[in-house]
Amino acid sequence: MATAGLSQAAITYVDATINGNTTLADGSALIDGTHYQSGTGGTNTWNDRAFANGGTIISNSDTTGEGDAPVLRTTISGLTAGESYEVYTYFWGIDGATTRGRTSLSSTTPMDGYNTSHFNGSSFDPMTALTRLVSGDSGLNPGPVSTADGSGFENGGYFTNSVLTEESNRSMYQVSLGTAVADGSGNIHIYIDDLENTSSVNRTWYDGVGYELAAVPEPGTSALLGMAGLGLILRRRR
Template identity: 35%
Template sequence: MKIKTLKWLIAGGLVSAPLLHAQITYVDADLTNTLVGGNSPVAEGNITSPDRPNGDNLWAYDNDSNFANPTPSDGAVWAGGSNDTGLPELTTTMTGLVPSGLYEVYSFGWTAGTTWDMSAGLQSGTLTQFRNGPAGRYFPLGNLTADASPNPSTSSEVTINGVTYSFSAPLETSEDNRDLYLCVLGLTFADGSGNIPVYINTYDGGDRTWYDGVGYRQITSPP
């Protein structure tokens, strides 16, 4: 897949200068659109579900969570524990996009403080490590919503670097001591069938990874 960087993006590749509002479409990473090491997920086979990670070197698909999107009752998170090593790469494929259309792509995870992390990217095996950074590409949304005092807190929009982003559906952005965070993965073109794969793994030598889903916005008028 062809990946292109546009120099007119500012704030670490987030938005163009004239942009004042944009909508991000959230796509939940679930058992129907996510592969584990290139294979379909199989409970108690190549993943554990609904159990949390237990050092068995398998991804856990926790669908009994009270903080996952798209809503706490319908969502799930992919969890890799701090004692799990060498986990296979996850591939979540976004479908139904404009064939060959240009998109900015995001991944979403959960953190408590600054120690929970993930690796993510648009090319298999070439992932960026996100833990409280890199600056301009990592945003804890629970700290950015207008009112994060309810517990849990749900938001329909967030403002980053003066740009208001609305979500296609409200997202839970904080719960207890946890915050949802957004990672900016960059720009890429959908393939001829309107698909974009996103690649996820744990952070090398990091703490736990709680991966929730991905998102996109179409770039329609590059200058």
């Protein structure tokens, strides 16, 4: 007897790099001092800070009064044109506190918002704690779970590459954006925005994106779907 199932690959993490794969929403370059700066405290800019994957994270509102940073676009390249992929955005949060971010497959604002510490009545959706996903627990926002060696690197098959998910008192969180189709150049664009004009308790720490081939039915699933469709056709003919 055929059994239903889905076949899905592991996620490939892509670190966001300023003026590498990450630009303004229209694809133009980020200008140092205008759109971003090193350190914290800028006005209407992103902050280029030294922690998380790749040794840098793109942040906003690390201090209160940093204003509204421009919408970013991170491009995933080297994909198969016309192929469907599940795509993700990765933020970081402070243990026991709330950080927020906006992300979408469209540059239209305001984008959907997400937070690391969800609460009833919030207009933002919850992010998912990565440390629990890679350890097989799908619970939302449970707090940090250390790896066996304390390194914070997860290599258990959730990612195809090594990804830092914990560092000091900070943890990585995932937002699932659903399915996107690679364009004719093999690219998928993901957009990121901050929570504008907010205080430091609602800061945004953006690290990168991820992708995996969209799940496709295994042969048993395809057979069952085909039989169901044939049965529906026969019933309609009666």
